[in-house]
Amino acid sequence: MYHLLKGFHEYLTRKEEFSVIIVGLDRAGKTTLLEKIKTLYNDVPGLTPDKIVPTVGQNMGKISLPSTILKFWDLGGQKGIRSIWPRYYDDCHAVVYVIDAEDRERLGEGWEVFDSVLSNPQILNVPLLLLANKQDSPQSLSVDEIRRDYEEWFQNKIENSRRTYEYDSSPDMHHRRERIASLDVMGVSALEGTGVRAAIDWIFIRVQNSRS
Numbered sequence: 001m002y003h004l005l006k007g008f009h010e011y012l013t014r015k016e017e018f019s020v021i022i023v024g025l026d027r028a029g030k031t032t033l034l035e036k037i038k039t040l041y042n043d044v045p046g047l048t049p050d051k052i053v054p055t056v057g058q059n060m061g062k063i064s065l066p067s068t069i070l071k072f073w074d075l076g077g078q079k080g081i082r083s084i085w086p087r088y089y090d091d092c093h094a095v096v097y098v099i100d101a102e103d104r105e106r107l108g109e110g111w112e113v114f115d116s117v118l119s120n121p122q123i124l125n126v127p128l129l130l131l132a133n134k135q136d137s138p139q140s141l142s143v144d145e146i147r148r149d150y151e152e153w154f155q156n157k158i159e160n161s162r163r164t165y166e167y168d169s170s171p172d173m174h175h176r177r178e179r180i181a182s183l184d185v186m187g188v189s190a191l192e193g194t195g196v197r198a199a200i201d202w203i204f205i206r207v208q209n210s211r212s
């Protein structure tokens, strides 16, 4: 009887688990973001920024929300490690791409990598959120500026490739354009936590919707 009741209780209180991957260039602030998420949502706080080192491999963190567990995979962003990202694409329910809005010199590199993430067929229908991090810094580009910078970069890429006839005719181009048109960009400060709850709300709603 006890086991029956226990099983029934577990059935009633069970939570569905969703995997979210956090990708972006090295130093974008992915681990700082994950640790801030843990601090905001868990009883046990995440690491403080002074304890965070560059990620070699991946970090995992979970948070519990109503009837839902979000399991985050923070993947190392250094060039040599990015090749592990595709291993996570098949099983993820949402993708968060973190861009360092303060580092103007690396924006182009950030878009190049973002574009290669976008073009993966495995995540074609997976919710994708672009986070413009480091909004606490006065040097950071705003959300609107980040969006514009990406659109300009993308436009340039198309123009250049038209000349070489390689890009425009690719079959996934239509999807990519649609995806960019409906892309959600949010500003956060992983360091201070600003905007982080709004980003989690976005992920929570999207994974619920994509399931139904």
Ligand SMILES: Nc1nc2c(ncn2[C@@H]2O[C@H](COP(=O)(O)OP(=O)(O)OP(=O)(O)O)[C@@H](O)[C@H]2O)c(=O)[nH]1
Residues within 6 Å of the ligand: 024, 025, 026, 027, 028, 029, 030, 031, 032, 033, 049, 052, 053, 054, 055, 056, 075, 076, 077, 078, 133, 134, 135, 136, 137, 188, 189, 190, 191, 192
């Ligand atoms: N000002 C500011 N600095 C930040 C913010 N988020 C991260 N940083 C700093 O950016 C640097 C890199 O942060 P990490 O979280 O280690 O970056 P990462 O994306 O995990 O880097 P990899 O693990 O190498 O892929 C650290 O010095 C952080 O303190 C932020 O919101 N604002």
Ligand SMILES: [Mg+2]
Residues within 6 Å of the ligand: 030, 031, 032, 053, 054, 055, 074, 075, 076, 077
């Ligand atoms: Mg890291």
